[in-house]
Amino acid sequence: MEHFQLKNILNIKYMKKYSDNIQYGTAGFRTKANALEYILYRMGLLAVLRSKVKNAAIGLMITASHNIGSDNGVKLIDPAGEMLEASWEQIATNLVNVEDANLVSTIEHIIKEENINMSVDAIVITGRDTRESSPTLLNAAVTGIEVLYGIVQDFGIVTTPQLHYLVVCTNTKNNYGNPTLHGYYIKLSEAFKHVRQKQINNGQYVAELLLDAANGVGGIAAKEFQKYLGTTLAINIYNDGNGELNYMCGADYVKVQQVPPVNFSLKSNFRCVSIDGDADRIVYFYTDEDNKFHLLDGDKIATLIAEYLKELLKESHLSFQLGLVQTAYANGSSTDYILNVLQIPAICVSTGIKHLHNKALDFDIGIYFEANGHGTVLFKETVVKTIKEAVINPKRSTNEKEAASKLLNIINMINQTVGDALSDMLLVETILHAKGWDIMEWEKMYEDLPNKQLKVKVNNKSIITTANAGRQCITPEGLQDEIDKIVSQYKKGRSFVRPSGTEDIIRIYAECENLCDLNKLIIDVALLVY
Ligand code: 16G
Ligand code: ZN
Structure with a gap:
């Protein structure tokens, strides 16, 4: 049969x-x-x-x-x-x-x-x-x-993260949420509105942003979100699907090119968001009064989240082990900030979400983000249970209970199944609102090292193999020594080459303290793989 x-x-x-x-x-x-x-x-x-x-x-x-x-x-x-x-x-x-x-x-x-x-x-x-x-x-x-x-x-x-959500909800018999798109929008938006309550603006924070939706499915989801969010957040959507998908717009373009998207109505010093074609990546950016472009990428988002979660844990007197997972593409300044200022462990793993997600599961609360803007936060079941108990524990002070309740709402607005651009956006907006920050204030957390990426077309990308989370070349023999020699000439220099897992190319990344040195550094490294 x-x-x-x-x-x-x-x-x-x-x-x-x-x-x-x-x-x-x-x-x-x-x-x-x-x-x-x-x-x-x-x-x-x-x-x-x-x-x-x-x-x-x-x-x-x-x-x-x-x-x-x-x-x-x-x-x-x-x-x-x-x-x-x-x-x-x-x-x-x-x-x-x-x-x-x-x-x-x-x-x-x-x-x-x-x-x-x-x-x-x-x-x-x-x-x-x-x-x-x-x-x-x-x-x-x-x-x-x-x-x-x-x-x-x-x-x-649907967006990719919506599909992940639907799979989890179907398999956990509604424990995570209702397995419908309505269930998705309602879960995230209710949590968002609950934290914000009646106060829509706060300090320097204004509840309005400009969104570049890459002409992809994220535009549809953002419009839908807007209906659920009402006046709590005004999302002005550009590249909403009328233009060409991902063409000179979207999170990948904005992050790699370090320029604003096309067809976008920039206002100086105004918070802007770019998501990618299936809405699982997000970066923030703005242009200042001199028209200079400023990028706040996945690393900036991760550090903002980590710092805020740390604060809430402190306020609620709950102690959990926080950890942050990054890849080799994380800006060196972000890693320094996480380790030295936030004093949270920062782990580097290979590129690709499955590696980050798996590692984040090791922590009570595991935050993971790729610099390209793909990331989320994972909370252990036991953590969620303890926070829920803290919210209603009469022995706890009002302050402690309030902080615990904020944590609980944050958990509900996060799509823990995978990086979700729109869920991450709600989270960032919540944190900026809580702090009363505009985007410039957020940017000041730490200063990115100037950085750049290049891609080189080769006949056979598999001649390059790497170890140590993509940071070291194993083959061809001698290549890593040559890279090390070049990098050692630059202050705070770092560079690596790895075969792309999605295209037939080799990717090159470089960062160093002085912007004027960056081009020479990356081109010298690129010449080694030509
Ligand atoms: C995919 C990965 C992304 C990674 C990128 C690297 C998932 C869901 N997406 O888009 O995490 O950053 O590939 O591409 O895992 P690359 O290997 O071409 O650099
Ligand atoms: Zn994507």
Whole structure:
């Protein structure tokens, strides 16, 4: 019977088109949209197997995040909202690369190896961003899911973090929130409004911002949020979907180019926010009266959150172990500030959210952020329980209870499943409001070291391998010594090269104390890999 069903898997519409090997990388499969149909079909099959093996709902998100509109991609989301387990990334890569003639036997092999009980029901929660190619790709995935009798719960156009949220809520039977988009908006916005109460502005803080939505799905979500938030926060949305997706706009563009987005009505010294094409990254920025651009990236957001959580813990007399997880891209000044001023452990891990998320789980309260603006905060269940008790404990002072109640609302406005640009925005807005700060005041926490990124196209990016969280080259032999030699000539100099996990390129990062030295530093390092 099983065998009979599996024979139906070969679908003439979704035959393998390309012979090149494609890898399930940091962000799933990502490539030109027109090469993805059979991949989506096969990922639909795999999602069913994954759901059966975990006996839980699995997420399937169709997006290529900050990449150009003609790209697309797919990633699977595991039951607790985390990225697909590493061993299954390998299974996914194998499955997608086998020839059609071996598709059935490969599926049989996975079922056998993973000991999958095919009679278990499978649920796959699907979502997609606003790309033109996404509906066709969704059809391919749904066909794959249904041929193995999986149940599809499609949520249409959603942000990546919304899909993560929906998976977790479905699997935790509403414990985390209602598994609907309404449930998502209401949970986050109610917590936000509760902390702010009736006082909308405070000190230098004004409850209005300008948002660059990258012409992606975040524009839709931000408009929806606005309805729930009412007058508590005015979000003026630019690049709301009418222009080209991620083209000279969005968090990645603003962060890497260190310039404001296009089609944006700048007001000097005014708080601006940029999110990426699937709304899982966020950076803040502003231009001053001399039109100078100022960026407040993921590191600045992480330190702001860490400092505020530390304050609230102190006020509530609750003691938990706080930790902050970063990658090699974190600005050296931010790491110094976290270690020396905040006196919180700062851990560096490899690029890619799964690494940050896993490490953050080690702490009672684990904050993680990539400099590119992807991050969130994870609270252990026991921590949430203790805070809930503190809010109602009659032995505690009013001050302590108030601080504990603020913490609880903050927990509710954070999407703990993954970095969520709009949830992070609500959190930053809450903290700035509490402190009565405008964006300039926030920026003063520490001064970023001048920094720059370059990418170099190479024939084979895998000749470069790294260790020590991407900070040290292992191969080609001798390259690291050469980098060290160059870097040692610069005050507060730091530079590393690593192969991208999402594109066929080598990335180069450099920072140093003097802006005028930066170009020479990064070009000298780049010349080593040409
Ligand atoms: C993906 C990752 C992001 C990482 C980036 C690095 C997730 C959800 N996203 O976008 O965290 O910073 O890849 O790309 O893990 P790179 O390897 O091309 O530098
Ligand atoms: Zn993204």
